[in-house]
Amino acid sequence: MPSRRKGKQAVYIVVTAPEFRPVSPWDVPPSFLSGELYAKNLTMDDAHHAARVFNKRAVQSRQDHTWDYHWAIVSKHLRARRYGKHPLAGDKVGKGGAL
Numbered sequence: 001m002p003s004r005r006k007g008k009q010a011v012y013i014v015v016t017a018p019e020f021r022p023v024s025p026w027d028v029p030p031s032f033l034s035g036e037l038y039a040k041n042l043t044m045d046d047a048h049h050a051a052r053v054f055n056k057r058a059v060q061s062r063q064d065h066t067w068d069y070h071w072a073i074v075s076k077h078l079r080a081r082r083y084g085k086h087p088l089a090g091d092k093v094g095k096g097g098a099l
Helices: 043-065
Strands: 008-014 032-042 070-076
Touching: 008 043, 032 043, 032 070, 043 070
Parallel strands: none
Antiparallel strands: 008 032, 008 070
16 A cells, blocks of 8 residues: 555544535535544545545535535644654654644
């Protein structure tokens, strides 16, 4: 398996602004009001599949005028580099790269 498919991906369910009008499962909201961790430590394929299924249902419910503004986004986990810390991480990096 190529290294780009490995790694730790997370899926978040976010509440979007009412102005966001998705037409496909791959649309990305420009901002969101709040979010909640749905799943973590997934492969890239599993994370994208989960988000695509959730967002496909959200698009269908938006077309039925029953959408509750919840949307799934995929995020890559930050982790410490082998030699030094990750450039986006804060001062403290714990075991396994957890902040």
